[in-house]
Amino acid sequence: MSLRQKNATLRGLSTGWWSSSEPAPGKPILFFIHGFPDDAESWRPQFELFEQAGYPVIAPYLRGCGPSEPASDRVRYSRDAVVLDHLEILREECRTWGEREVVVIGHDIGGMHAWTLARMLGPRLKGLVLVNAPDVGQLLRRVTRPKQVAKSSYIPVFLVRGIADRWFGPEADRSVRFARKKGGLTQPLPLPGDVSSLLEHYRAAFRDFRRVLFQKPDLVRAPVLAIAGKDDAFLEVPTQQEFKGYADKVELRVLEGNHWLQIEQKDQVHRLIQRFVEGASHAS
Amino acid sequence: MGKPRFRLYDEESLAKLARLQRENAWDLEREIDWAKGIDPLKPLVALDGDALLFPGASKEQRLAISQMMGLVIAAAIFEMEECLIRLRRECWEAFRDRMPVGPEFSDLGELFFEEELKHSTAFKRYTERYAELLGVELSELLAVLPSLENTRTEKLLKVDLRTRGQTFWWIVANVEQEFLRIHHALRPFKEQLDPLYYEIHHRHFEEEARHVPFPYLVLELLAERSPQPFRFVHGRADVAAAQVLQTLWTLSSLKRLKGVKKLQGVHPFFDTLISAFPILESMPAPQVVWKLLTSTPYVSSLVNLNSHPKVRKEAQARGAVVLPFPEFEGKPLVRY
Amino acid sequence: MPLESAVQRISSRLSRVGRLPLLSRVSEPSAHAVSEQDAQGFLRSQKLAYDCAVAIGRELQPGWTERRTADLMDVYLRDHGVKTFFHHSFAWFGDRSSFQGFRHYWDFMPSRSRRLEEGQVVILDTAPVVEGYAGDIGFAFAKHPHAELARARSLLLAMRQELLDLFSGPAPTKEIWAKVDQRIREQGFQNCHEKYPLGALGHRLHRVPLPNLRGVGIPFTLHAYWSLLSRGLFPEVLGPWHEGEKEGLWAIEPHFGNERFGIKFEEILIVKDGQAAWLQEDPPHMKLPEGFY
Numbered sequence: 001m002s003l004r005q006k007n008a009t010l011r012g013l014s015t016g017w018w019s020s021s022e023p024a025p026g027k028p029i030l031f032f033i034h035g036f037p038d039d040a041e042s043w044r045p046q047f048e049l050f051e052q053a054g055y056p057v058i059a060p061y062l063r064g065c066g067p068s069e070p071a072s073d074r075v076r077y078s079r080d081a082v083v084l085d086h087l088e089i090l091r092e093e094c095r096t097w098g099e100r101e102v103v104v105i106g107h108d109i110g111g112m113h114a115w116t117l118a119r120m121l122g123p124r125l126k127g128l129v130l131v132n133a134p135d136v137g138q139l140l141r142r143v144t145r146p147k148q149v150a151k152s153s154y155i156p157v158f159l160v161r162g163i164a165d166r167w168f169g170p171e172a173d174r175s176v177r178f179a180r181k182k183g184g185l186t187q188p189l190p191l192p193g194d195v196s197s198l199l200e201h202y203r204a205a206f207r208d209f210r211r212v213l214f215q216k217p218d219l220v221r222a223p224v225l226a227i228a229g230k231d232d233a234f235l236e237v238p239t240q241q242e243f244k245g246y247a248d249k250v251e252l253r254v255l256e257g258n259h260w261l262q263i264e265q266k267d268q269v270h271r272l273i274q275r276f277v278e279g280a281s282h283a284s
Numbered sequence: 285m286g287k288p289r290f291r292l293y294d295e296e297s298l299a300k301l302a303r304l305q306r307e308n309a310w311d312l313e314r315e316i317d318w319a320k321g322i323d324p325l326k327p328l329v330a331l332d333g334d335a336l337l338f339p340g341a342s343k344e345q346r347l348a349i350s351q352m353m354g355l356v357i358a359a360a361i362f363e364m365e366e367c368l369i370r371l372r373r374e375c376w377e378a379f380r381d382r383m384p385v386g387p388e389f390s391d392l393g394e395l396f397f398e399e400e401l402k403h404s405t406a407f408k409r410y411t412e413r414y415a416e417l418l419g420v421e422l423s424e425l426l427a428v429l430p431s432l433e434n435t436r437t438e439k440l441l442k443v444d445l446r447t448r449g450q451t452f453w454w455i456v457a458n459v460e461q462e463f464l465r466i467h468h469a470l471r472p473f474k475e476q477l478d479p480l481y482y483e484i485h486h487r488h489f490e491e492e493a494r495h496v497p498f499p500y501l502v503l504e505l506l507a508e509r510s511p512q513p514f515r516f517v518h519g520r521a522d523v524a525a526a527q528v529l530q531t532l533w534t535l536s537s538l539k540r541l542k543g544v545k546k547l548q549g550v551h552p553f554f555d556t557l558i559s560a561f562p563i564l565e566s567m568p569a570p571q572v573v574w575k576l577l578t579s580t581p582y583v584s585s586l587v588n589l590n591s592h593p594k595v596r597k598e599a600q601a602r603g604a605v606v607l608p609f610p611e612f613e614g615k616p617l618v619r620y
Numbered sequence: 621m622p623l624e625s626a627v628q629r630i631s632s633r634l635s636r637v638g639r640l641p642l643l644s645r646v647s648e649p650s651a652h653a654v655s656e657q658d659a660q661g662f663l664r665s666q667k668l669a670y671d672c673a674v675a676i677g678r679e680l681q682p683g684w685t686e687r688r689t690a691d692l693m694d695v696y697l698r699d700h701g702v703k704t705f706f707h708h709s710f711a712w713f714g715d716r717s718s719f720q721g722f723r724h725y726w727d728f729m730p731s732r733s734r735r736l737e738e739g740q741v742v743i744l745d746t747a748p749v750v751e752g753y754a755g756d757i758g759f760a761f762a763k764h765p766h767a768e769l770a771r772a773r774s775l776l777l778a779m780r781q782e783l784l785d786l787f788s789g790p791a792p793t794k795e796i797w798a799k800v801d802q803r804i805r806e807q808g809f810q811n812c813h814e815k816y817p818l819g820a821l822g823h824r825l826h827r828v829p830l831p832n833l834r835g836v837g838i839p840f841t842l843h844a845y846w847s848l849l850s851r852g853l854f855p856e857v858l859g860p861w862h863e864g865e866k867e868g869l870w871a872i873e874p875h876f877g878n879e880r881f882g883i884k885f886e887e888i889l890i891v892k893d894g895q896a897a898w899l900q901e902d903p904p905h906m907k908l909p910e911g912f913y
Contacts, residue, residue: 011699073698080695087679120688122681146512215732218683228384230293237509241381254293254384 003051007067010088013076016040016067017060017089018047024054028101028126028277031090031117032059035108035133036201037168037176039066039192042107045266046273055277056097060089062110064197077200078208079116079136086117101126103277106133107262108234109201115246119218128247129225129273132232132259136205137212138242139235148236158202169196182233184258187266220247225276227269229257251276290497292504298388305395305494310487312402318409320480322417324553328354328481329466329582330473330617336580337572338563346620348556352541354481355414357466357582358407359429360537361488364459365404367432367441372397374445375452376502383509389501396498399491406484418551428544430537437533444525448510449518450503454526454599457499461592463492465585469617476620500598507602523589523604531587535576538583579613588612630854654869654890658753659899662825662869662888665748665755666900672696672709673744673759674904678911680763682738686711686730689744697748703832706747706754706825706847707840714740717760718877719815729839739764741881749843752831756823756871758886759904761912769913772876772883775807777906779874780885780898787870787889787896793862797821801860804876812882813875819859822872823848825888866891869899 002021007014018040023029030050032043040059047057061068063077063085075081090102103126106114111133118128134142142148158164167175173191180189205212224247228237243250253272257265290297310316327350335341335349368375376393385393415425432438444451467489474482507519545561547554564572576583585591589599590612599606654662676693693709710728712719713736722728736742739762747756760776762769779800786796800821804811813821828843836842848856855864858872868891875884888899904912 011696012701075695075698078695080692081699084679084692084695084699091678120679120681120684122683124681218685218688221683237384239382239384244381251387252384253295253386256293 003048003057005067006092008089008092010085013063013071014067014069015060015063015085015089017058019058019093020051020056023051023056023097026100027055028103029056029058029090029093029097030273030277031086031102031104031114032057033086033104033106033110033113033117034059034062035106035110036198037172037179037192037195038108038189039195041190041192042260043105043262045187046105046262046270049270050274053274056093056100058089058093060086062113062198062201064200065192065195070197070200074200074204077197077204079113079205082113082201083116083120086113087120099124103127103129105129105131105273107131108133108259109198109205112136112201112205115217115220118220118222125220125222127223127225127276128220129227129276131227131262131269132229132235133226134235134238134242135217135246136208137217138238138246140209140212141242142236145236151232151234151236154234155202158199159206161203164199165196168194168199170194172196180260183260184229184231184233184264185260187260187263189260189263217246219245222249223276224250225253225272226250227253227255227261227272229259229261229265230254231257232259234259290501292389292501292508293386295386295388298386298392298501301494301497302388302391302395305392305399305491308494309399309491312406316406316483316487317480322410322413322480323478324351324417326478327351327476327620328478329357329470330476330620332581332615332617334615335560336583337567337575338560341560341563344556345560348553349560350620351553352544352557353582354478355411355425356429356537356541358411358481358484359426359431360586361463362404362407362411363430363432364455365400365407367438368400368456369397369404370433371438371442371445371452374442378445379448379506379509383505385505389505392498392501396495399495403488403491406488410481410484418553420547420550424547428540428547430533430540432533435533435536437529440529444518444522447518448506448514449525450506450522451518451525451529453499453502453506454523454595454604455530457503457598458526458530458589458592458595459586460492460496460499461595462586464489464496465591466582469581473617473619503598503602519603520605523599524607527587527589527607527609531577534583534587535573538576574610578610579615581615581617584612585614630852654892658827658869659890661751661753661827662755663899665750665753666757666888666903667755668697668700668702668750669746669748669755669757670759670900670904672700672746672748673757674909674912677742677744677759677761678909680736680742682736684736685732686713686716686734687732689736689742690730690746693744693746697746702748702750704749704828704834704843705841706749706756706828706844708838709744709746710839711745712743712882713737715880717741717743718810718812718879718882720879722815725817739766741766741769741883743882743884745884745886747844749828749831752827752829754825754828754843754847755888756825756873756886757903758873758875758884760883760885761905761908763911763913765913766881768878769881769883772809772881773905775803775809775876776874776883776885779803780887783872783874783889784896784898787866787891788894793858793864793866794860797858797860797862800874804874807876809876809878811875812877812884813873814860816873816875818854818857820857821874822858822870822889824851824856825869825871866896867894 003018004021005018007016032047034040034042040061043059047059051057064070102121102124104114104118111130115135118125172194176191226238237254255265262269327347329350331350335346338349412422415422441452467485544554544557548558578584588609589596590609672693689711690709711730713734741762743760745758801811826847870889872889873884873886885905889896890899
């Protein structure tokens with residue numbers, strides 16, 4: 001295995017990510033973006049398998065967790081700032097690997113950043129994979145679905161500075177375990193430590209609500225694979241209609257399971273992503 | 285209830301079913317021998333001893349009754365299948381987009397509608413040729429056969445579908461079973477029946493056998509994903525609604541047969557049929573209804589859920605209210 | 621001439637605003653005398669602005685909108701500590717880089733609907749304020765070889781040298797404007813900078829008095845309006861009728877093109893004791909970075 005953790009200063013802030021050192025030629029880059037309250041390790045069960053198969057993989061730590069230094073300026077958590085981080089990481093890796101197509105893969109709020117990155121990659125984007133991950137606009141529009149409103153009841157708490165920061169700060173382990181248990185995670189996953197800075201991603205997305213609600217999102221023209229858990233404690237299962245205006249071709253997969261499908265249904269998710277990446281997608 | 289063979293999100297089994305359907309689909313033009321024509325001296329369906337509702341009918345009358353019943357069945361099939369196509373937007377496309385549906389299920393749905401269209405074309409074409417044989421316009425013949433287009437039944441089904449109702453798909457589930465039953469009923473009498481008619485039924489059966497899981501998958505989707513108030517109400521009430529609608533439609537369709545009297549003198553077929561009407565008219569109406577509900581081949585099995593234990597079991601397993609119907613008496617069919 | 625005297629009257633009245641008791645404290649020293657420290661300050665701002673244009677230009681992909689591109693430039697600059705702007709970033713693609721069809725002030729705003737297509741020319745223009753020093757750059761490029769653009773660039777770079785000669789020479793500013801205009805037309809191009817407000821070939825840049833005050837206003841901020849208006853506006857903008865000194869600091873932005881594309885650069889020119897020199901020796905349009913054409 002040749003995965004290594006790398007670090008760089010991106011626009012003044014230290015940023016870390018995992019990447020392959022010896023990818024096979026011609027394979028697209030798989031860019032894994034984690035969610036909350038996780039770090040890049042939450043994608044390890046997947047990116048290790050793909051790395052072994054010769055795919056160049058990148059799994060960054062989102063701003064504010066692990067080796068990715070938290071920022072004092074909150075604008076660094078905005079989707080625009082995070083997408084610049086991710087573009088710089090891609091550029092850095094492509095210096096060694098050469099220009100390649102990219103498949104962006106996001107989980108949870110990582111999905112929101114995955115959508116943003118997918119929209120910026122132009123013809124380089126080969127596909128977008130979302131695991132338990134709606135875009136911000138899609139989630140906001142679910143306000144008409146009472147079950148989703150109930151499942152998202154934690155979000156307003158996250159938006160208020162000071163409350164959730166205590167729960168997910170230095171003593172985060174208990175809160176993280178609670179969230180993971182609720183989300184059906186039974187497999188072992190290392191605790192990420194202080195993830196209070198990750199709450200800033202929610203807050204930054206909320207501050208951007210005007211753009212989200214009133215501007216048409218850019219259409220993603222590459223194929224999209226959306227994987228949802230039938231019993232996801234935090235998210236209702238998406239529908240094809242939700243993707244109208246977001247993506248041209250969407251393959252929707254509903255699996256038996258909860259919120260951490262990439263770990264709990266590791267083999268099934270792996271098989272779906274692999275088939276998708278290899279181009280045998282049923283995108284409609 | 286055992287574990288279902290096909291689950292809504294089981295991509296492998298659904299993909300396999302779709303593949304099977306595609307590989308074994310028959311071609312309407314190339315694989316049905318339309319050139320063989322219709323034999324007007326052969327019955328279309330086998331009858332029981334009472335010739336359905338005409339005990340004591342003569343041999344000629346039994347032939348005419350059998351041929352008329354065959355046309356009624358053909359019309360019922362193509363009317364129901366055309367109704368499916370007409371309501372495709374409400375019964376499939378509207379919720380396919382609004383509910384989480386995997387690509388294999390979506391594929392299966394498209395195939396289902398493709399094949400239903402093919403079936404309705406086959407049965408309608410047969411009816412058209414029969415009309416030519418009888419020397420009447422197709423529209424004149426259709427006027428005495430079952431019809432669903434623009435009826436109150438269809439309108440009610442549309443309303444039900446718009447509120448994410450399940451009535452329509454319970455009817456489809458029941459009717460699919462009935463189609464299989466019809467074929468099983470005809471098979472032992474294959475040599476006696478009009479070959480073209482039997483061939484169409486046989487082809488129909490081949491594909492309908494593979495359609496059986498589809499309505500249940502749709503019902504599962506509706507049961508899981510409809511908004512809660514609709515889910516509860518429809519989940520309880522719609523099987524009963526399906527039973528009522530199906531019964532009413534079947535009875536009203538049979539009533540249209542009275543219109544045959546207007547075709548007296550057009551062809552000996554109609555004259556012979558009309559000559560049998562007094563047998564039916566001599567029976568008290570309640571007795572006729574009772575027979576229709578319990579013991580008339582091809583009719584009772586359509587309206588009486590007791591004739592389709594599988595459908596009944598599925599309905600009960602999903603907590604639906606099933607209206608009690610009298611015990612179904614499957615009467616034996618006899619050779620012509 | 622009535623127009624000229626009207627301009628002078630307006631200019632004089634506007635410049636009185638800057639001399640009002642409290643407001644005069646807010647005005648910065650004249651840009652006519654540029655110290656070495658100030659020059660370094662402006663240079664830092666220019667370099668950051670060009671770094672931004674190159675960084676975002678490098679990531680630019682077909683499908684990006686002008687608005688998105690401009691927003692990302694602003695994000696880049698903010699991430700580098702920029703708190704305010706002289707003007708927010710602009711991005712123009714294709715025929716919009718030569719302002720085809722522009723009639724109103726708001727036509728210049730980066731478009732939400734115009735998306736970059738393969739082979740199109742791009743102009744990125746931004747003006748951050750770094751530690752009180754306003755910078756203002758313009759960078760034109762294509763992401764693939766573009767023969768027409770290459771020809772235009774040769775003219776642009778020649779003009780860069782010619783501008784030095786003109787500012788160092790005796791010609792007044794309005795004559796410089798006319799000569800640049802003539803040069804552009806002789807080569808078969810359209811003069812695009814004449815479409816800027818007041819037909820600006822350039823404008824003064826000053827230190828911003830309250831650099832921590834977030835730049836309110838789009839695309840030009842209050843800092844820009846104050847900076848130009850408090851000094852009478854017209855002497856601050858090098859348009860076709862400009863009259864005034866050449867000495868001091870200018871942001872010069874020759875811009876020309878045709879129906880399909882436009883090209884420009886924007887750099888700081890310092891005229892000191894009758895001698896002109898560009899502040900930055902190695903802007904990216906002098907030697908295009910890899911991947912830029």
